[in-house]
Amino acid sequence: MTEGLELFDVTIIGGGPAGMYTSFYSGMRDLKTKLIEYGPELGGRILIYPEKIIWDIGGITPIRGEKLILQLNEQARTFDPTVCLNQQITELVKLADGNFLLTAATGEKHLTRTVILTVGYGILTMQKLDIEGADRYEVTNLHYTVQELEGFRGKHVLISGGGNSAVDWANELEPIAASVTVVHRRDHFGGHEFNVLKMKESSVDVRTPYALTQLHGNGTSIDQVTVTHMETEETVQFDVDHVIINHGMRCDYGPILNWGLNIQDDLLVVNENMETNIPGIFAAGDFVSHPSKVRLIAGTFVDGALALNSAKLYLDPEATKVAYVSSHNERFIEKNKKIEAEAVKSSH
Template sequence: MTQSKELYDVTIIGGGPAGMYAAFYSGMRDMKTKLIEAKEELGGTMLIYPEKMIWDVGGVTPILCRQLIAQLAQQARTFDPTLVFGQQIVGLDRLEDGTFLLTAESGETHWTKTVILTIGYGILKMSKLEIEGADRYEVSNLHYTVQELEPFRGKHVLISGGGDSAVDWANELEPLAASVTIVHRREQFGGHEKNVVRMRQSTVNVRTPYAVTQLHSKDGKAINQVTISQVESGETETLDVDAVIVNHGLKSDCGAIREWGLDIGVRRVKVSSKLATNIPGVFAAGDFVDYESKLYLIAGAFTDAAFAVNSAKLYMEPKADEVAYVSSHNSKFREKNLALGVREEDA
């Protein structure tokens, strides 16, 4: 195992939207940057729903999530940060000179002056369908994520769940599937109000309050029928299906980061208005943070990231500018603009 004691100004832990934008913005601040991602690719939680349409990012027309990931990843690489994949950071130690030593679960080590945590929901695991033997169908037609829409064309699809993902998939699949039935154990759905209204006004068969209670298979390999039960009366009904999608939410775990001494609640870390944690030199951004007026949107993650980077810069250099110059006046973009064929007087 090769170890390098190269010291970075900032190390970003987590490669979701907050982490990717932090990598870009730290380049604007002329900081030597490293980003460490536990998976083998950038995207974070967004990788769970690559085929969803994203509508609420400012200045971006409706875009497939996988395309937005690609654009964010390209932007993150603008100033050539060091990207490290496949390492889950478990250890944080402050050294005598005030810098930090980060240790990965696999033993790799990293040295940095500041840290920005952009781990989102931490280690994510899908909440599985709690029916005995359900796992045998995960290789055929029981799905916990949807990577592509086309395989569901012309199929009879049943969705179990009532949150954003369940509602979104019902709306996305309704135009191309033969039928879509959504089963939820409560009358009310937890998705965005506009999307819920759209679903209820479509051809989606909404069954509430119901729960999936049995899976049936003619050949033991794929589900062909599902029994649903009325939560209050216990009355049952069996439906023919070609595919079952389960969206029962995600179980999250911060892992060893909980042992660092951070002020962490059930799932999120408490931060100041400047995105500083209770450990000097450690900042956080994105869905992992909790503060008054926090906006849990991708757009909010970008603002968090910029605040966290600026705070990290000032932590190292108290006399530095509080923020980066905007790109239209930032000298770091002069050569990049010329490479794009933009005249300096137009930039």
């Protein structure tokens, strides 16, 4: 069953920020690493919001999602891990020798000594607008994500939703759109407090508690919408050029739910060392729940390092508990020399 399969020290399932950083950190700890991603490229949830500006990563000034993905991708490959794309792991079996055999939907098999799950919210699908006939406008001016801000310049935009993305899009579009209106079913917004305050203090027209209830158009594009007050049922019409929907995501963890892991309320319960209830399986990122969880990208990096350190100690109980910092880590000596040589060369 495992004959001919290459054995890896660590296999990371999930190629979002947590998975990419964990792959890098695994190289720092000199472990033979494989990174498996369900989709055709690394990036995870950020791929849905490439134009979104991210402010809350230590040491990095505001950065667009697409650029952060590029940098994380480059960092993840620092120590040449094996990267497998377009593979959904459907089966996990712990063998008699303690190793794990992973099987993908494609039939490909992977052999590993430990597993780190960084699957985020699983396979994500957008919550579609629940209005009859809405799908006909998806090819014109009904959007579920913002790919390029410039397409909204000088336009009248209505955003339906109250999460981080809705608030961020409102703040991003406010300086360039002719007008931005945000409608949300509740008075409270789920975005970060600073960004919500920024939106409310700008020219964005915030309407709560309202819901988008009707689309009016010519069959190919929307030119007007109706929103309804959730309590009084009062209706208001807005002329629009674009409608953006941010009603959240549906998450699907698929076969992972059948692996015997302790999953509660759609989150995998781990301890402070990112250990799951199955020895040899660790987890990090949005998928996990623990008392000190920080639900920021910066928090996923910490989770990933903790999970990897636990995997290292699982494999070698005599190992140091954490990696040496990069300035003292031998794995960076040759890489630093190359960087310094390139710097000298470019200065001449």
